[in-house]
Amino acid sequence: MAVYSFYIFDRHTECIYTKTWLPPATSAPDGGGGPQGPTAAQHAPQQHQQQQLRTSSADDAKLIFGTVFSLRNMVRKLGGEDDAFVAFRTAHYKLHYYETASSLRLVMLTDTATPSMRNVLHQVYINLWLEYVVKNPLSPVEHKGGAGVKNELFELALDQFIRGLM
C-alpha cells in the first residue's frame, strides 16, 4: 500500500497541515532530467513551476475540503445525524476521512487497494495530534496558518508512523 498525502483541517475550515509522500505526477514531465547543471534559462521556468506547484497544492487542499465537507453533509442528510462519511475511491486513489467531535478533520489519500484507514487516522489523532500538538504547552490553541502544528516531534512521528505502514 502507498500513502500519497495527508491533510489536517481545523474547525475554522482552514488547512493547517499538509504532507505528501510522493511527488505529484505533474511535477516531472521531463522524464528524469534532474538537476544536471541547470543553465539560467532552465532555472527560471523551474522556479516558476515550483511556484505553480505550491499554489496548486493550496488549491488542492481547498478543493479537498470542499469535497469532503459536502460529502459529509450529504451523507448526514441521507443517512441521519449518526452516519459518517468514511472514504471514497476513484480509479487512481482512495480518500479517507476522519472527523473528531471537536471538528478536526483528517484526510488521507492512498492507493486504491488500501483497506479502511479510519483506525490509522484515529491513531494519528490520539497518539500524535494529542501528544505533540495539543499537549505542547507552547503551541497555540488555534493553529492559524499551521502555527504549532509543524513542530519537529509531530512531523517526525507522523512520518515514521506512516512510513511504518507502507
Place this chain on the structure above:
Amino acid sequence: MASSKASRLGEETRMDKVNAELVVLTYGAMVAQLCKDFDSDYVKVNQQLDKMGYNIGLRLIEDYLAKSNTFKRCSNFRETAEMIAKVGFKIFLNITPTITNWTSDGKQFSLVFDENPFADFVELPDDGRAQDELWYSNILCGVLRGALEMVQMQVEAKFVSDVLRGNDTTEMRISLIRYIDDELPPEDD
C-alpha cells in the same frame, strides 16, 4: 440505559494518577496568589479563574475525546450532562457529581458535588467578603465552558452554592445557550 453506559465508560477509562494533595495544594496556591495579585478583588479572581479554566477546557476536550473513546456526538443535552458527570469528571477528577434540577425545556441542569478534590483543607479568607464573593472552584466553570464550546455547544456555567461559603451543597448551574453551527469554508471566486 444511557446513564449506565456512561458510568461504565467512566470506570473503564484508564488515566495516569497524580497525588491528590499535590493538586489541592497547587490549586490552592494559585487561587491564593490570584487573590494577592488582584488585591482581594474576588470578582476579578472569579473572572480570572474562569478564563484560565476556559483555556484549559479548549485543550482538555481533545484529551477527553481521545481517552473516552466516544465516537458519537451526544444526541441531546441530557446525554451531554451524563457524559460530563460520569465520564469527564470521573476520568479527570475521579468524582461523579450528581445531575439534578433540570428545567422542563431540558436546557439547564445542576451538578451537585458531594466531594470536591480542590476544596480539601480549604477555608476561605476571613475578611467578611470572600464568603460572599469568591467562588473558590470557579476554574471548573471555565473548563466546562471551553470544552463544550469546542464540541459546538455554547453554555454558561456558574456556581450557585458552595460548602466553603457555608451552604449545604456545592452546586454548579449549567445552561445551554445554543448549538454552534459548523463553520463554512469561505466562498471562492
